[in-house]
Amino acid sequence: MKIIVDGKEIDAVLGETLLGAARRAGIHIPTLCYHESLEGQGRCRLCMVEVNEGGRKEVVASCTYPVKEGIEVTTSTPVIDKIRRNIIMLLYKRATGSPVMRQLFQEYGCPQNSLQENPEERCILCNICVRACEELGSSAISLIMRGTQKRVATPYDEAAAVCIGCGTCARVCPAGAIEMTEKEGIRVIWNKAFAMQACSRCGSYYASREEIAHLTARKPEYVIQSDLCEDCRKRMMAEKIAVFVSE
Amino acid sequence: MTTQNPPDNRKILVCCGTGCQASGSMDVFLAFQNQLHPEPGVTVETYAKATGCNGWCEQGPLVKILPDDITYCRVQAKHVAEIIDKTIKQGELVKKLLYRDPVTKKQVRSHHEINFYKKQHKVALRHIGEIDPASLDDYLAYDGYKALGQAFAMSPADIIDEIERSGLRGRGGAGFPTGRKWRSCAVQEASEKYLVCNGDEGDPGAFMDRSIMEGDPHTVIEGMIIGSMAIGAHKGFIYVRDEYGLAVQNLGRAIQDARANGYLGEDIMGKGWAFDIEIVRGGGAFVCGEETALMNSIEGNAGEPRDKYVYPTEKGLWGKPTIINNVETWANIPVIILAGAEKFASIGSKNSKGTKVFSLVGKVVNTGLVEVPMGTTLREIIFDIGGGILKGKAFKAVQTGGPSGGCIPAELLDLEIDFDSLTEAGSMMGSGGLIVMDEHTCMVEVARYYLHFLAGESCGKCVPCREGIDRMLEILTRICEGHGKMEDLDLLEDLSETLKAASSCALGKTATNPVLSTLRYFRPEYISHIHEKRCAAGVCRSLTTFDIIPEICTGCGLCEKNCPVQAIRGEKKEPHTISQELCIRCGDCFNRCNFGAIKVV
Numbered sequence: 001m002k003i004i005v006d007g008k009e010i011d012a013v014l015g016e017t018l019l020g021a022a023r024r025a026g027i028h029i030p031t032l033c034y035h036e037s038l039e040g041q042g043r044c045r046l047c048m049v050e051v052n053e054g055g056r057k058e059v060v061a062s063c064t065y066p067v068k069e070g071i072e073v074t075t076s077t078p079v080i081d082k083i084r085r086n087i088i089m090l091l092y093k094r095a096t097g098s099p100v101m102r103q104l105f106q107e108y109g110c111p112q113n114s115l116q117e118n119p120e121e122r123c124i125l126c127n128i129c130v131r132a133c134e135e136l137g138s139s140a141i142s143l144i145m146r147g148t149q150k151r152v153a154t155p156y157d158e159a160a161a162v163c164i165g166c167g168t169c170a171r172v173c174p175a176g177a178i179e180m181t182e183k184e185g186i187r188v189i190w191n192k193a194f195a196m197q198a199c200s201r202c203g204s205y206y207a208s209r210e211e212i213a214h215l216t217a218r219k220p221e222y223v224i225q226s227d228l229c230e231d232c233r234k235r236m237m238a239e240k241i242a243v244f245v246s247e
Numbered sequence: 248m249t250t251q252n253p254p255d256n257r258k259i260l261v262c263c264g265t266g267c268q269a270s271g272s273m274d275v276f277l278a279f280q281n282q283l284h285p286e287p288g289v290t291v292e293t294y295a296k297a298t299g300c301n302g303w304c305e306q307g308p309l310v311k312i313l314p315d316d317i318t319y320c321r322v323q324a325k326h327v328a329e330i331i332d333k334t335i336k337q338g339e340l341v342k343k344l345l346y347r348d349p350v351t352k353k354q355v356r357s358h359h360e361i362n363f364y365k366k367q368h369k370v371a372l373r374h375i376g377e378i379d380p381a382s383l384d385d386y387l388a389y390d391g392y393k394a395l396g397q398a399f400a401m402s403p404a405d406i407i408d409e410i411e412r413s414g415l416r417g418r419g420g421a422g423f424p425t426g427r428k429w430r431s432c433a434v435q436e437a438s439e440k441y442l443v444c445n446g447d448e449g450d451p452g453a454f455m456d457r458s459i460m461e462g463d464p465h466t467v468i469e470g471m472i473i474g475s476m477a478i479g480a481h482k483g484f485i486y487v488r489d490e491y492g493l494a495v496q497n498l499g500r501a502i503q504d505a506r507a508n509g510y511l512g513e514d515i516m517g518k519g520w521a522f523d524i525e526i527v528r529g530g531g532a533f534v535c536g537e538e539t540a541l542m543n544s545i546e547g548n549a550g551e552p553r554d555k556y557v558y559p560t561e562k563g564l565w566g567k568p569t570i571i572n573n574v575e576t577w578a579n580i581p582v583i584i585l586a587g588a589e590k591f592a593s594i595g596s597k598n599s600k601g602t603k604v605f606s607l608v609g610k611v612v613n614t615g616l617v618e619v620p621m622g623t624t625l626r627e628i629i630f631d632i633g634g635g636i637l638k639g640k641a642f643k644a645v646q647t648g649g650p651s652g653g654c655i656p657a658e659l660l661d662l663e664i665d666f667d668s669l670t671e672a673g674s675m676m677g678s679g680g681l682i683v684m685d686e687h688t689c690m691v692e693v694a695r696y697y698l699h700f701l702a703g704e705s706c707g708k709c710v711p712c713r714e715g716i717d718r719m720l721e722i723l724t725r726i727c728e729g730h731g732k733m734e735d736l737d738l739l740e741d742l743s744e745t746l747k748a749a750s751s752c753a754l755g756k757t758a759t760n761p762v763l764s765t766l767r768y769f770r771p772e773y774i775s776h777i778h779e780k781r782c783a784a785g786v787c788r789s790l791t792t793f794d795i796i797p798e799i800c801t802g803c804g805l806c807e808k809n810c811p812v813q814a815i816r817g818e819k820k821e822p823h824t825i826s827q828e829l830c831i832r833c834g835d836c837f838n839r840c841n842f843g844a845i846k847v848v
Binding site for chain 1: 532549702703705707714721735738741
């Protein structure tokens with residue numbers, strides 16, 4: 001189907017979200033709680049856009065709004081811009097400790113106001129870490145409590161039995177809020193320590209043993225040689241190919 | 248005053264709603280059961296039954312005697328012997344238990360003569376207080392399941408037509424036309440459809456759904472079966488908040504009895520229609536009253552709402568077409584089928600048909616449940632039915648629609664309330680809460696109070712609601728503590744716009760109502776908090792000093808006796824004084840003084 005975004009006609013597929021269609025067409029809509037490998041969540045509300053459906057205008061979250069034939073979308077209006085500025089301001093005040101939020105606060109030209117800042121906090125509660133953990137099959141962390149008390153945590157704030165220390169949560173976090181340290185072959189994340197596997201070739205630590213075991217059990221076809229780090233695995237493949245070609 | 252010719256067949260109805268039970272009505276009921284014996288020489292056949300809530304909780308426990316039509320108020324177990332002896336056996340009234348009209352000072356015998364009931368029009372609450380909720384037979388005796396029988400002679404389209412023509416709008420708050428909702432679900436093709444009754448009544452002080460579920464559970468079940476036929480669903484859920492133990496108990500029993508008697512199950516009334524109902528107990532989150540959060544909760548997920556760009560009628564429970572209606576909406580369905588759409592539509596205002604149940608609470612004389620036609624004015628509800636403001640104080644505002652409703656000032660007392668007029672006035676119908684406030688109420692503090700409630704009850708999923716409410720609360724707290732600035736009011740309005748436009752569900756979208764409505768109608772109060780650092784109502788402690796006016800003080804000692812910190816001193820019959828060092832500004836003396844001798848400085 002065809003939809004119009006900012007005056008430009010783009011292709012969209014029934015069932016996909018407005019954000020998905022716009023991104024594919026190279027149209028930028030800002031987001032904080034969206035990750036391309038996960039479903040839209042509608043949490044941060046930064047992706048709000050104006051949809052005109054047969055004359056009826058509505059402000060919607062583009063990451064959860066399913067495309068409809070014939071809609072006309074405007075990604076930036078004075079109303080939308082103000083919503084985005086306020087969202088950034090609110091998240092900056094909540095998570096003033098996050099460098100990303102400090103930068104966005106400047107970028108969006110948010111006015112200074114008297115609301116208290118929170119320099120200790122970095123998490124913006126986008127839930128991407130939780131969703132990624134779920135998708136990978138661990139569900140070691142989740143959102144707990146509600147309202148202003150809401151936060152990401154392991155069950156009872158203790159080391160989670162199911163956590164495999166893969167560190168995906170820390171890597172996908174847009175705000176740099178998840179603490180992960182590595183020292184002498186020991187990774188510490190979410191109050192749990194993991195012994196790391198050293199690469200049999202270069203000796204560098206590349207994954208927690210629990211992660212390798214989890215992956216081997218779940219997707220054996222992907223684990224070609226589990227004792228090599230990613231770099232060495234590529235190098236080994238390249239060497240094999242080189243031998244094959246020369247023969 | 249005697250009742251002539253005591254009738255042979257007497258019913259003693261003991262109100263056993265939650266309010267009356269809290270005042271000991273179960274003991275009253277048991278005392279009647281124990282003391283009503285067939286006695287030689289007495290030919291009167293009498294039985295007592297425990298009914299649902301009569302609504303007039305202020306005067307409970309209530310006992311009604313039929314057909315004599317006598318209503319006794321504030322009855323205790325110790326009065327039972329006297330009632331049996333005088334009223335039942337000799338046909339005399341127990342005068343001390345009759346209601347005394349505060350204006351005419353006359354004792355009133357029948358509840359029909361009492362102002363609290365006179366202006367009410369019971370539709371959704373029609374059986375409550377009359378029937379025994381634990382008895383299917385009693386329900387059947389009051390035309391129970393007759394509407395269902397009638398619905399079996401109708402096609403699904405006919406049923407939807409009837410509901411649509413009645414003009415019934417959803418009683419849960421949003422006021423969406425029920426018939427249209429059903430129609431949009433009926434046209435969906437799906438392997439499975441669901442039907443939900445929303446009994447997660449979360450507004451503080453609201454208990455209309457509770458009373459229906461407790462007092463007339465079969466009505467809800469009957470309404471749901473008719474709904475299931477209209478849309479083609481075979482499975483229904485009643486989502487009840489966990490705190491409503493009696494509702495769960497009575498509904499559970501009613502479902503069991505309905506199943507055993509062929510009103511639920513594989514072959515309802517022998518007509519080949521299959522439908523059954525399951526009770527789901529909510530965990531007590533306010534936000535789970537929001538339909539999509541409720542559905543997430545039924546599915547076993549966290550109670551977070553979903554964006555509703557696709558309606559539940561298309562994709563609801565487990566992604567299947569679902570209709571979800573509030574308890575009171577379901578209770579209206581059998582009436583519409585039985586009496587006809589036209590009859591129902593003849594009650595109410597232009598665009599809001601039928602009646603609405605309100606829980607009338609706060610600083611009003613007659614607190615309780617009242618059901619009135621849509622379009623009744625606030626003045627009629629608060630002053631005629633409610634009996635006016637407690638202690639003869641002045642009316643200041645009424646907060647409608649629960650914590651995210653707005654505050655309506657005295658100028659709008661003649662507003663005919665329905666879904667649309669309340670929204671226009673900056674408030675909402677919500678589920679029907681009416682909290683009356685008197686002149687000793689600080690409107691800034693009221694806004695702060697409700698935002699505090701909402702900050703705790705926001706699910707925290709979306710940024711505008713979670714962070715926005717919290718920040719508005721921060722500003723309001725500052726103003727109440729005397730640190731507010733004028734630009735704070737602009738910031739409140741600015742944030743409100745974002746909450747309204749960008750929040751995911753109605754909780755965030757309407758959370759601004761308490762703030763915006765008080766800013767609209769009571770702005771000078773905000774300004775006096777900010778500029779003069781003064782709370783004229785004497786509520787905000789940091790801004791209040793109480794003092795005694797010596798010319799008025801009679802030295803009665805009431806304030807001195809009740810002051811929690813002994814800050815008030817004085818000789819008997821001499822003007823008293825308040826020690827400002829000891830005073831914690833609780834306002835107890837101010838509210839208690841019978842002579843108006845305490846002033847807010």
